[in-house]
Amino acid sequence: MAATEISVLSEQFTKIKELELMPEKGLKEEEKDGVCREKDHRSPSELEAERTSGAFQDSVLEEEVELVLAPSEESEKHILTLQTVHFTSEAVELQDMSLLSIQQQEGVQVVVQQPGPGLLWLEEGPRQSLQQYAAIGIQQELYSLQEIEVLQFHALEENVMVASEDSKLAVSLAETAGLIKVEEGQEKNQLLAERTKEQLFFVETMSGDERSDEIVLTVSNSNVEEQEDQPTAGQADAEKARSTKNQRKTKGAKQTFHCDVCMFTSSRMSSFNRHMKTHTNEKPHLCHLCLKTFRTVTLLRNHVNTHTGTRPYKCNDCNMAFVTSGELVRHTRYKHTHEKPFKCSMCKYASVEASKLKRHVRSHTGERPFQCCQCSYASRDTYKLKRHMRTHSGEKPYECHICHTRFTQSGTMKIHILQKHGENVPKYQCPHCATIIARKSDLRVHMRNLHAYSAAELKCRYCPAVFHERYALIQHQKTHKNEKRFKCKHCSYACKQERHMTAHIRTHTGEKPFTCLSCNKCFRQKQLLNAHFRKYHDANFVPTVYKCSKCGKGFSRWINLHRHSEKCGSGEAKSAASGKGRRTRKRKQTILKEATKGQKEAANGDEAAAEEASTTKGEQFPGEMFPVACRETTARVKEEVDEGVTCEMLLNMMDK
């Protein structure tokens, strides 16, 4: 019989990387020792991406592997057909499973390194009994059943001498209830294979009906506490593994040692024995500084070096030094050679470390394995979950050393210090306008709000112009700001507001739509009617009187008192006129507006309105109380106001 040479499952990236560099090897290796092998030579990143993107899943689900075994010594022909079937995720929690292998111990050895057409090993072993085993060792990383959910295959043999009489192998990993079910018509029909701690499954073949061509594989749990014929995990497994039963000699001269706990094999006894120690808890080497124990002296020495700060591996290109050579190699790749062996098959990303590629691939697949226990958030790596948890705890570990404001993230604090306490604070100038914004992200918002193309037409409020950019619309509308858009058809009067024009038109039409209900007197504007009503018909109305401190004369309006005081020499209201206080200014503005309003009416020829307006605040003043100079001033005021001159400016004019 051919020598056993089963690919070790754990040699993942190393081997695959080599293959990746040698694509010419092809998928199908030449048969060795009478064994036909097919390997998938895709790189790990390709495998990862393919499985997670669904393409791999498709291939798994659609393809049926049919392998024709190379003739053995007896020139027998074996055909194995693999089929895949969906497992419901709740049925079998196999999210972490990545590597599937089946080892049928007695009859045919099958190692499926990946559920697909490319990775199948068949190997004939010594026939011992009808009871046959297959083990499905499922390891992490390559086979996420969260998405793929594969597991059914039928192994068909034709004329398999070693496996019994012309039998067919059928392995059915049924999807129901998280169990893997044996095919019908068997003496035993075990429902086993729940997920184990080691994620290891045994598939036990049972002899089928003698008349049947099928040999049925029962998949059972490797959690041997549930298996009478299997020792418990850990120490017991190791003891079993050490048994000579596991150190079988194949037909060739070469001896291969198989671990029954995992898929490890080695041609060297020393390696095998060392490996078996990994299945025990034996850690005889104690660190006297922290009492931590290690399996080997090398591990202990590296650990002690972390205590002592001893870093024997120094970088030739910089002054960094490391405890282990592996760290130095990684550092060199990161900092100096920039070699990135782990390439994403879905984008241009490449990384120095496999774990980084694995993390990156999640950004394609959307996988979020780290679930927050307090909300629905789930992250793609542990750090983000940890950072997220601060939103629940309220923790703010970062403090500004200047103002002691605390922040949840260091980056936020950094921006804060830069913007609040920095000297040469960077600003971001909008490329489309003069706006300068403190933060780049806010500039982006600005661009989006003001400069983004709008498919819908943005219409000007004042004219028919339309725009597709908000900023252009705003700029355009500003051109209308001081525009006297409303022009009188009967005279040269123009104004900015429609309501002003409406009132003005009445000076031409003579219309007076506001009638006093008490005396039937009519007015062109509502406010004139209101003033009239207050003055003549409201008993509670108390007019404000501005009295001259020198002569005692009263005025209904401050502005009139002001003018009077200039003649009288009392200086009344002068201080107020020149006052800078906010309330004083506001009062002056109010008064001035009233005066302006009344004088506007006068300028428009409405003497009645002017009279009303001029007397709203106090005792009645005859029209002649407005001196010519004042009339001229008010006429000028009217024009100035329409021209946008501020009340402050008008007050200054009045003061002069």
Add this chain to the structure above:
DNA sequence: GACTGGACCGCCCTCTGCTGGAGATGC
């Protein structure tokens, strides 16, 4: 047994970008 290097997990950091509240400003 020692050395070596790959694999893996974990931690921390930076950069980036989006979001929504607050206050300022304009209409």
Add this chain to the structure above:
DNA sequence: AGCATCTCCAGCAGAGGGCGGTCCAGTC
């Protein structure tokens, strides 16, 4: 005065780089 809009700002998440440390298998 009220509303709409804009900028400032902190909060928060996505993505990725780099290193510390441990474990393990191949090799000498």
